[in-house]
Amino acid sequence: MSSYVPETTTGAVGGHAARAAWFAEQFSKIQENVEGFIRGKGSVIHLALVGMMAEGHILIDDIPGVGKTSLAKAIGSSISGSVSRVQFTPDLLPSDVTGTQIWNAAEQEFRFHPGPVFAHIVVGDEINRASPKTQSAMLEVMEERQVTADGTPYLVPRPFLVFATQNPVELDGTYHLPEAQIDRFMMSMSMGYPDHGAEVQVIRDRNAGSLVDQVKPVVDTKVVQSMITVARETYVAPSLESYVVTICSATRRMPELRLGVSPRGSLALIAASQAFAASRGREFVVADDVKDVAPYVLRHRMLLTAEAELNGHTSESLLRQITTAVPLPDERG
Numbered sequence: 001m002s003s004y005v006p007e008t009t010t011g012a013v014g015g016h017a018a019r020a021a022w023f024a025e026q027f028s029k030i031q032e033n034v035e036g037f038i039r040g041k042g043s044v045i046h047l048a049l050v051g052m053m054a055e056g057h058i059l060i061d062d063i064p065g066v067g068k069t070s071l072a073k074a075i076g077s078s079i080s081g082s083v084s085r086v087q088f089t090p091d092l093l094p095s096d097v098t099g100t101q102i103w104n105a106a107e108q109e110f111r112f113h114p115g116p117v118f119a120h121i122v123v124g125d126e127i128n129r130a131s132p133k134t135q136s137a138m139l140e141v142m143e144e145r146q147v148t149a150d151g152t153p154y155l156v157p158r159p160f161l162v163f164a165t166q167n168p169v170e171l172d173g174t175y176h177l178p179e180a181q182i183d184r185f186m187m188s189m190s191m192g193y194p195d196h197g198a199e200v201q202v203i204r205d206r207n208a209g210s211l212v213d214q215v216k217p218v219v220d221t222k223v224v225q226s227m228i229t230v231a232r233e234t235y236v237a238p239s240l241e242s243y244v245v246t247i248c249s250a251t252r253r254m255p256e257l258r259l260g261v262s263p264r265g266s267l268a269l270i271a272a273s274q275a276f277a278a279s280r281g282r283e284f285v286v287a288d289d290v291k292d293v294a295p296y297v298l299r300h301r302m303l304l305t306a307e308a309e310l311n312g313h314t315s316e317s318l319l320r321q322i323t324t325a326v327p328l329p330d331e332r333g
Helices: 013-035 041-055 068-078 093-096 131-142 196-207 221-232 238-251 261-280 287-301 304-308 316-323
Strands: 058-061 083-087 099-106 108-112 122-123 146-147 153-154 161-166 188-191 257-259
Touching: 013 041, 013 068, 013 221, 013 261, 041 261, 068 083, 068 122, 068 161, 093 099, 093 146, 093 287, 099 146, 108 153, 131 146, 131 257, 153 257, 161 188, 188 304, 196 257, 196 304, 221 261, 238 287, 238 316, 261 287, 287 316
Parallel strands: 058 161, 058 188, 083 122, 122 161
Antiparallel strands: 099 108, 146 153
């Protein structure tokens, strides 16, 4: 397990390049370890790790049985992190998720008992089955990385990543996720079915007793925290910052959209682009990094009008129109 963490540099180009190379090496190590158990989903695994290194949360909109929970478990085991799973149901209470105060008779005081959100990776299965009140209990911890009980804040461990899933097919007994909560997910993606060869390999692994619970850690959470720092320090040229804002603000003026991308979306796109660039071993972001992650960062923040949906538009198609129309920036400097 890797324990070397490069020291923070003071602006030397060579130092930043070395840190970016170190980041890419650790990133590849984690990705290859996860791919050993989640077959045929290299791009999904890569994006999920990018989201973690950018300190974002991920919403997976897909049917049951395609490996969403296994992906989260494999990532958690690969970084020697804790993983908890919450099955969201209509009768789930906010305290069942965040924790509750319990009277301690021996000490004659209330003691806080942490809920399942106090883990490095939290898997929220079918989050849209919980009531709006319970869904709202996730807002603070997703944004602030803390839970407040009786006025006292309790910090969750770092790194902290929420994998939330929802079933796009079965809608009976579900609640619509409020836009305020959707906006707190950095990325939205789907797993999709594996191809034929990958599914055959899944069966063989299962028959051979190779299970996701047997994934061994290749780094520890201290290394991941250092990787998050390296990603955050990846250089973004002012022209690229303007490029990101131009893309996001363009969504707010489209007649096909009743809700465009908020400034939080701009921040998320920058952070994801930084982590994506670092995963490629670069100490700076280029326009292609922005374009590669933009569909996953922005599409769930774009709400179409009913007329646009009837005309066959999608968030992806409208986003392609914008990225095609917006001139590429001068990335020098």
